[in-house]
Amino acid sequence: MTGLKSARQLIDMADMVRPSALRAAATLRIADHIAAGTATPAALASRTNSRPDVMELLLDYLVELDVLSGNTIEGFALTELGQALRDEHPALVRSSLTMDGLIGRSDAALINVLHTIRTGEPCHASVFGQSYWDSVNEDPSFQDAFTPRRYDGLDALGWDTAMIVNDYDWSAVRHVVDVGGNTGVILTELAKHHTHLQGTLLDLKNAATVAADTFAANGLNDRCEAVVGSFFDPLPSGADVYLLSAILADWGDEDAIAILRRCAEAAGPQGKVLVADVNLVLPGAGQRLWIRATMPTPVRTVTELKALGAAAGLRVTFEGPVTPVRSLLEFSPTAAGSAE
Template sequence: MAPAATGGRHRASPPGDHATREGDPMTDGTLHQQITALADLVTPMAVRAAVTLRIADRVGDDGATPAELARRTGTRPRPLGKLLRHLVSLDILAFDGGRYRLTELGSALRREDGAPWPFAPLDLDGVTGQTGLSVIHLLHTLRTGEPVYRRMFGTDLWSYVDGRGDADDELRSEALTAPAPDAEVLVEHPCWSAARTFVDVGGNTGALAEALLVRHPHLRATLLDLPVFARVARRRFAESGLADRAAAVGRSFFEPLPAGADVYLLSAVLADWDDDGAVRLLRNCADAAGRDGAILVSEVRPVEGPHWPGTAMALWLEATTADPDRGVEDLTALAAEAGLKVTRVDRAPTRLVLELHA
């Protein structure tokens, strides 16, 4: 019978609702369930929604009724009720006596005053939480080779964050983190002993610039990035007592850079740009550095860790960056196209550092 003859609209069955039928090639229900579980999107989004709504904090010590939680979270009772019941099935909540209460697992989602909250990246109202959804558009990357952010936001990630207008507090919180792993190979680079000034091109919120200024008291820094990042970096330098040695300039690094510094630093920047964009940026650095300045290019190469299986991290980076796999030969070729030559290469387990000169 055609779907129209059933008297209602034909709708696809939800995940996990496919019954094995006679003649169906899928006869092993266990394998079917395993594949369906691997493809599940509902549970990850339910957990992220619970984090975003701060349900663990709003349940309270005495629990809460569904109506109380709807009022406290500013949500509609019917869909919220279904979310709460799913959280019960995940052992995040328990329900008894008409009230929802936290389980031991759910209690881990509570925030403690003054303590870093490890689940902030799951908050769907935040920049990090929104960009974490990037892998939903993985098919776009597989078909086009392009990162997903332009499809998601209509622009690159950094322009999106800068244009939001409400990202300062979130970036300020993230600015408390230290530089990426193996930053020592860059912080201890021999070029700093002879340098007096450097420009941190695309320096984000200033973690690396701060580390360099603390390690090398003779250095002075100019961080250049989009306005939202420059604002946060400026506050960081002030709070660290470095404002007299560090300035933060808010503009695109594709515009002319401050000229005449001893070193121009590009740390974890080129991977966000395709070859044309990377060469354009390197040429911009070369123009500012002139014959006497050096350019340090540092790229991070993540390896398998406790929170990310290596294959998952590799796939996520492929979806979110233009070219995460450039090695020394690739970067050397880009430098040559920009009229630069590599004079030194340093390696650490997760980081490459190339020194370039005109």
């Protein structure tokens, strides 16, 4: 019966158990525990501080999904699929599925994509009661998640980040403030490549804490500091350049203009605001819906960025490269100084 087949197919497509169970398994590090020899439901429940009876249900289901083999009596083993759920797997699947990770937390909010469809707002606050960045920065259990799992230098940063370091004339810049600088890898690269630079990174709590560790680990404590703060509040003033890298995409126009105004007022008449924003045109319709639900403005053209700058009292004074994923624009406060 075709109708019945379609109905089953739809129910299967809308299944909530499979993604939830896989993410729970990733969060509890089930694959790593089994690889280390903890293989029965009772032992795994004890190891993960979970209920043995429900753990048994999870493990049986993971067998059904071909992630595990074995049974509750003799214990479970990893299949080839299960091996990919180990923390050490090079594809880093576990760290992107775990509920205490940055991507897993963001994706979990998609349960209420309906909120974004109705309002245009990101779905996080409707699920977690706070905006995404506030929630992952204020909860200390997310601090580890900020620590980069693997850091292979500038070229590995992706999204054409290298243009910030390579395609802007930093020679006359003494002090840069990396506004929303995250864990400090971009400022570290700037400081390593331009050894005269002093840097201040400003971000919310967890990111700024990890950034301070990044600077210390790279021997940059004498030139780079991390401060906790919000870019909606007054910024440290008097630096030569205020860098906004991949920041504005997370905000609608009104908030983006407010952030640019904060940079402009801190920069003063002689300072610059360097916008290196991303332009994320994703290939699949599902991916486009996903990113729109988690990032309010993933796609902004250079023309639109310039209009945001103008609304914040800024005019373009240098145009760097424009690639499919990122552009580089230097702004200066206009003489009219409408950035108050």
